[in-house]
Every structure is written in structure tokens, then in C-alpha cells.
Amino acid sequence: MSISKDEVKHIANLSKLNLTDEELEKYTNELSDIVDMANELSNIDVEGVKPTAHILDIQNVFREDIQQPSYDRELILKNAPSKDAGCVSVPKVVE
Amino acid sequence: MKDYEVIIGLEVHAELSTNTKMYCNCSTEFGADPNTHCCPICTGMPGVLPVLNKKVVEYATKAGLATNCEISRFSKQDRKNYFYPDLPKAYQTSQYDLPLCIGGHLDINVNGEQKRIGITRIHIEEDAGKLIHDAYTGDTLVDMNRCAVPLIEIVSEPDIRSADEAVAYMQTLKSILEYLDVCDCKMQEGSLRCDVNLSVRPRGQKEFGTRTETKNLNSFKAIHNSIEFEIKRQIEEVENGGKIYQETRRWDDAKGIGYAMRTKEDAHDYRYFPEPDLAPIVLSEEYIQNLKDNLPEMPHIKKERYMKDFDLPEYDADILTSSIKTAKFFEEANDICNNPKAVSNWIMGDFTRMLNEKEIEIDESKVTAQNLAELISLIDKGTISSKIAKQVFEDMFETGENAKDIVEKKGLVQMSDEGAIKEIVQKVVDANPQSIADYKAGKDRAIGFLVGQIMKETKGKANPQIVNKLLLEIINK
Ligand SMILES: [Zn+2]
Numbered sequence: 001m002s003i004s005k006d007e008v009k010h011i012a013n014l015s016k017l018n019l020t021d022e023e024l025e026k027y028t029n030e031l032s033d034i035v036d037m038a039n040e041l042s043n044i045d046v047e048g049v050k051p052t053a054h055i056l057d058i059q060n061v062f063r064e065d066i067q068q069p070s071y072d073r074e075l076i077l078k079n080a081p082s083k084d085a086g087c088v089s090v091p092k093v094v095e
Numbered sequence: 096m097k098d099y100e101v102i103i104g105l106e107v108h109a110e111l112s113t114n115t116k117m118y119c120n121c122s123t124e125f126g127a128d129p130n131t132h133c134c135p136i137c138t139g140m141p142g143v144l145p146v147l148n149k150k151v152v153e154y155a156t157k158a159g160l161a162t163n164c165e166i167s168r169f170s171k172q173d174r175k176n177y178f179y180p181d182l183p184k185a186y187q188t189s190q191y192d193l194p195l196c197i198g199g200h201l202d203i204n205v206n207g208e209q210k211r212i213g214i215t216r217i218h219i220e221e222d223a224g225k226l227i228h229d230a231y232t233g234d235t236l237v238d239m240n241r242c243a244v245p246l247i248e249i250v251s252e253p254d255i256r257s258a259d260e261a262v263a264y265m266q267t268l269k270s271i272l273e274y275l276d277v278c279d280c281k282m283q284e285g286s287l288r289c290d291v292n293l294s295v296r297p298r299g300q301k302e303f304g305t306r307t308e309t310k311n312l313n314s315f316k317a318i319h320n321s322i323e324f325e326i327k328r329q330i331e332e333v334e335n336g337g338k339i340y341q342e343t344r345r346w347d348d349a350k351g352i353g354y355a356m357r358t359k360e361d362a363h364d365y366r367y368f369p370e371p372d373l374a375p376i377v378l379s380e381e382y383i384q385n386l387k388d389n390l391p392e393m394p395h396i397k398k399e400r401y402m403k404d405f406d407l408p409e410y411d412a413d414i415l416t417s418s419i420k421t422a423k424f425f426e427e428a429n430d431i432c433n434n435p436k437a438v439s440n441w442i443m444g445d446f447t448r449m450l451n452e453k454e455i456e457i458d459e460s461k462v463t464a465q466n467l468a469e470l471i472s473l474i475d476k477g478t479i480s481s482k483i484a485k486q487v488f489e490d491m492f493e494t495g496e497n498a499k500d501i502v503e504k505k506g507l508v509q510m511s512d513e514g515a516i517k518e519i520v521q522k523v524v525d526a527n528p529q530s531i532a533d534y535k536a537g538k539d540r541a542i543g544f545l546v547g548q549i550m551k552e553t554k555g556k557a558n559p560q561i562v563n564k565l566l567l568e569i570i571n572k
Contacts, residue, residue: 014364016178053171053193053375061374062149065113068120076133076239084229086129087236090180093226 002035003028098298099330102306103255103291103322107268108246109278110222110286111154117221117245118145118188118373125284129227129238137243139184145372147172151245152195152376154277155219156386158247159196161271161393162214166383170195171375172219175365180237181223189248191367194218195376201271202395203263204413212264213252222246247278253292253303258322262315265289266417270394273419288313291322294339295329304329305339309346309353321346324353397422405435414443420458424467431468434475441467445485449492461495462488470498482555483507511558513565516549519557520565523548531570542566 008028012019019027070076073086082089116123119136136143159166173191196217202209224239249268255261269287272278280287294306309325312318324346329339342355392400394416401412415425421442428438442457446467450457470487473479479487479502490501502508510516523545524531534541549562 010364014176014178014366053169053369055371056374058374059377061146062152063120063146065115065148065150066120067114067122070121070132071134073128073130073133076130076138082234084232084234084236086131087227087238088130088180089229089232089234089236091235092228092233093180093235 001028001032002039003032097334099295099326099333100298100300101256101326102253102294102296102303103257103261104253105249105251105255105261105264106290106292107249107251107265108222108288108290109158109249109268109272109280111151111245111247111277112279112286113148113150113154113245115148116243117148117151117219118243121243123244125281125286127240129236130240132240133242138239139182139242145188147373147376148245151219152378153386154245154275155195155217155247156378156383157275157277157390158249158272159199159217160383160387160390161275162196162199162201162217162249162268164196164199164214164217166378167193167195167197167376168379169193169375169377172370172373173367174370175220175367177223177365179223180235181226182242183224183237183239186368187221187223188243188370188373189220189367190218201264201267203260203267205257205260205263210254210260212254212260215250215252217247217249220246220248258319258326261291261322262319265315265318267394270417270419274391274394276391276419282313282315285313289318291318291325293322293325293329295326295333304333305341307339307342307344307355309344310356312346314348317346317348320348320351321353324351328353394419394422401435405429405439407435407439411436411439411443415439418457420456424457424464427464428468428471431465432471432475434471437471437474438467441471441488445488446492449489460492462491466491466495466497473498473502477511477558478502478509479507480509480555480557480559482550482559483509486555507556509558510553510556511561513561516553516557516561517565517569519552520549520562520569523552524566524569534570 005024005028008024008031009019012024012027077083077086077088080088110123113123115121116132116137119134121132121134121137124132136145156166170190170193172188174186175189175191176185177187178185194216198216199214201212201214203212204210222241222244224237224242227236227238229236251264255264269280272287273280278286282288289312291309291312292306293309294304296302296304307325307329309321312321325344332339340355344353344355346353398409398412398416401407401415402409407415414421416422425438425442429435432438446457446460446462450460470484470491474481474484487498487501487507490496491498527545527548530541530545545566546559546562549566550557550559
């Protein structure tokens with residue numbers, strides 16, 4: 001196994017997913033296969049090849065700093081399951 | 096108790112004063128109605144394509160050049176996982192391994208001594224939105240206006256050793272960013288704020304102690320007090336055999352206490368990953384050189400010039416140049432009245448005190464540079480005495496009227512007519528024979544009393560030199 005059950009648990013936790021024992025077993029196997037497959041790439045000789053920062057051969061895609069009207073608030077909030085006072089309302093966030 | 100050394104590093108966040116956000120054309124203006132400066136890009140809707148604001152690169156490069164950084168010819172942006180409702184994308188676009196600026200430094204002055212603080216890096220990133228606690232429903236409300244407002248994060252080396260040094264570093268940085276005009280530096284609005292990384296170790300020990308991070312300090316006072324608090328807390332903890340935990344802390348400015356945030360440890364598992372929507376940033380030599388050649392005069396250079404050109408003491412030059420607004424005001428006023436020391440004295444004295452009382456900045460005052468210059472010219476020409484000028488200035492500050500109008504309206508023109516003054520001097524001398532006797536008996540203090548009486552008679556308007564001259568003439572007769 002190139003990835004442990006604990007690691008999968010950790011990733012699930014970060015992704016806010018609750019996994020059953022069977023799911024944990026299943027995903028550990030599947031993710032290990034994926035990592036193994038990706039690891040095969042390290043066998044390729046990349047001597048002299050520059051690291052890729054972007055998959056397309058582009059650079060410096062910029063826009064001018066010119067303001068344009070924003071969206072109507074109703075439109076921005078349209079998808080929010082809950083809203084109040086012109087804001088998206090979410091369960092209380094405790095610091 | 097052992098002698099402890101304090102190790103501090105600052106992460107300063109400065110909102111860039113661009114018109115638009117980092118990746119979309121929404122306004123960055125502060126204080127708008129919630130969620131009225133938003134579009135699908137800055138609210139993280141699926142399928143949108145962000146495009147980097149050109150000014151962000153320019154402003155960040157300028158900040159790098161002004162802090163002696165190496166500017167990266169090739170840099171890129173990355174995504175930082177961040178699962179919190181104030182950033183609806185669930186990641187923050189930032190820079191990870193190839194930031195825009197690397198390895199600079201700043202010289203700060205603390206108690207008359209200069210010290211160099213290293214700068215590790217400056218990178219560009221987007222700001223998060225604002226969370227408002229709804230006391231009525233108990234829910235949290237999300238205002239996304241500030242989402243994706245561009246920021247630079249300036250990371251210092253752990254070279255800072257005290258609260259005073261941290262404040263001096265922040266003040267120096269603020270003044271540079273203001274001179275560059277890349278950040279409005281309104282700390283109370285959060286456009287300039289910092290996180291403090293702090294650890295202590297017994298002096299002589301090589302390894303660093305465990306550090307804590309106090310987040311989001313947005314005033315010099317908060318920076319100073321939170322650092323003093325945290326130093327004391329950590330030393331006490333270590334002295335009592337306790338352990339320092341690596342944790343994120345908050346500072347309650349009103350209560351004057353710091354406390355650990357109740358966050359899960361894995362909240363800091365940022366797992367940076369490549370940003371596929373944004374192209375790498377490649378800067379040419381010409382681009383960098385051009386920005387370098389056009390940098391404005393920096394505070395420490397201006398300070399030296401003031402000392403040389405205007406013959407001002409270092410103390411004055413330091414205060415006048417610490418803020419670009421003050422420096423501009425000084426230069427404009429001096430251009431008109433050509434009396435640098437007088438302008439400097441006014442700015443550093445009553446003017447600053449009154450600004451502080453009102454909690455406003457010099458450019459928000461009703462007194463313009465021209466007004467102050469005219470007031471100084473009135474003193475220089477002998478039209479009013481400096482004592483009366485103080486009174487006139489109070490009026491100028493309150494009403495914004497110019498000095499000449501106030502002087503005329505209130506009849507404050509200085510009495511320089513020797514004949515008229517002589518009459519009053521004679522009157523006061525006649526009315527105070529005891530003081531004359533005291534003076535003749537060698538009590539010089541009696542003179543001060545008599546001058547005071549004369550000034551009182553003339554409502555402070557008599558020219559003091561003439562009063563002195565005439566008084567001595569009369570009583571020595
Ligand atoms: Zn937008």
C-alpha cells in the first residue's frame with residue numbers, strides 16, 4: 001500500500017467526509033492504485049527538462065485595472081440556501 | 096529568572112490600492128453595502144476564469160524594489176486550501192514556491208540606533224471576505240465585497256527582538272508603502288495589518304523555542320501590547336515548567352489579553368496545489384529597470400535632503416518625512432513662506448497635537464498648507480505676534496478660514512505704533528510703584544510682571560520687542 005489508512009482518514013477529514021470502515025478500506029485500495037500509477041512517472045528521465053509551471057505555453061495574461069459594474073446583489077445571492085440582510089447566512093462560525 | 100531572548104518575525108498584509116479586485120473588474124472600495132461589489136469570479140462560482148490585474152504585479156514589484164528585494168523574473172500563483180465561509184472558493188490564490196520578490200531588508204531606527212531587518216519574501220494573494228455575527232439569529236453573515244481584493248504579504252526574517260522593534264519595523268514599512276502609493280495603509284480599516292510569530296529562548300541557547308502566531312493586529316498599539324503580553328506569557332510558562340504549544344492566537348485589544356484560538360490542528364494543512372487558471376508571471380529586465388528608475392524618493396533619502404537643504408535638525412526631518420502626507424504638506428507650505436524651521440515647528444507642535452486630539456490626518460484637516468504658510472508670513476512680517484498666532488491657528492483649525500481674514504475680523508493686528516504703546520507702558524508703570532521699587536532693588540522678576548500687565552492691557556497685541564524697549568527706557572529714566 002503506497003498510502004495508509006490513516007492518511008486516507010486524514011484526507012477524508014480535511015474534505016469533511018465521514019467514511020465507514022468498508023469505504024475506508026475501499027478508498028485506501030483505490031487511492032493506492034492511483035498513487036502507484038502516478039509514481040510510475042518518476043521513472044521517466046527528465047534530465048534537462050524545465051519544470052512545468054503551467055500546462056499551456058503561456059505567460060503574462062493580464063487585464064487592465066478598469067472598474068466595471070458588479071452583479072446585482074439578488075443575482076449573487078440567488079444560489080445561497082439561506083440569506084439575511086444582503087448576506088449569505090451560514091451556521092455560526094466559532095473561532 | 097533566567098535572561099530570555101525574544102525572537103519575532105512579522106507577516107504583514109497590505110491591501111493594494113488598485114481600483115479593481117485581483118481577478119475581476121469589481122471595485123475594491125471600502126465600506127460599500129454588503130455583497131454589492133461581487134461577481135461570479137470573486138464569489139467563486141464554478142467555471143469562471145480569473146485574469147490577473149496588471150497593477151497588482153506593478154505594485155508588488157515596486158514594494159519589492161523599495162525593500163531591497165530580488166525581483167523574480169519568473170513567478171507563479173498557487174492555490175492554498177482554506178475551508179472557511181469568508182472565502183467561497185474554499186482555496187486562496189496565493190504564491191507558494193515562486194513568489195514575486197525574495198530576500199530584501201529594511202533599516203529601522205529604535206531609540207536612536209539603526210538595525211537591519213531581513214525580508215524573506217513578498218508574495219501576492221487575495222484577501223478574504225468579512226464575517227458578521229448576527230446577534231438576532233445567532234448565524235454568521237458573509238459579506239464577500241472584500242473577497243479577492245489584492246494583497247501583498249511581506250514576510251520578515253525572525254530578526255526582531257522586542258515590541259519596540261516590531262512597531263518601528265511596521266512604521267517604516269507603512270511609510271514606504273505610503274510613499275510608493277501602493278496601499279492606503281488605513282490600519283483601522285484593515286488595509287494594513289500583521290501577524291506576529293513569537294518565541295522565547297534562554298539567552299545563549301541555539302535552538303529556537305516553540306513559536307506562536309498572533310493573528311490580525313491592526314494598530315501599532317495592538318502590535319506593541321500583544322507582543323509584550325505574549326513575551327510575558329511564554330516566559331512565565333517556561334519558568335513554571337510548562338510547555339509552549341505551536342498555536343494560532345488572537346488579541347483582544349479592549350481587554351488587553353491574548354488567547355489561543357479554538358481551531359483544529361489540521362486547519363493549517365494548506366496542501367498548496369498548482370493554479371491552472373492563471374499563467375506564470377515573467378518580468379523583463381526593462382520592466383523591472385523602468386519601475387526602479389521611477390521609484391519616488393524614499394523616506395530616509397528625503398530625511399537626509401531635508402537636513403541638508405533646509406538645515407533642519409534630524410529630529411524634525413525624521414518626523415516630517417515619516418509620513419508622505421506630512422512631507423507633502425511641509426514642502427507645499429515652505430514653498431510659499433520660505434521658512435522651513437517655522438513650518439516644521441508648527442507641524443510638530445500645536446498642529447500635530449490638534450490632529451491627534453481629533454484623530455484625523457494632516458490631509459483631512461481644514462488647515463491647508465497655503466493657510467499655514469500665510470500665517471507664518473504674517474508673523475514674519477510682524478503683522479501679528481507669535482502668541483496671537485497660536486490663537487489664530489486654533490480658529491483656522493476649527494473653521495478653515497484663512498489667517499488674514501481671522502486677524503482682520505478679530506482685530507488682532509499687532510500694535511507696533513510706539514506712541515500708542517508708550518502711553519500704555521506709562522500707565523502700567525504709574526499704577527505699579529511697588530514693582531518699580533522691586534526692580535530698582537534688583538528683583539528682575541518685576542519686569543516680567545510689568546510686561547504681563549502691558550500685554551493684558553493690549554490684549555496681547557503689543558509688539559513684545561517694542562514693549563521691552565520702552566519699558567526699560569521709562570523705568571531707567
Ligand atoms: Zn468580482
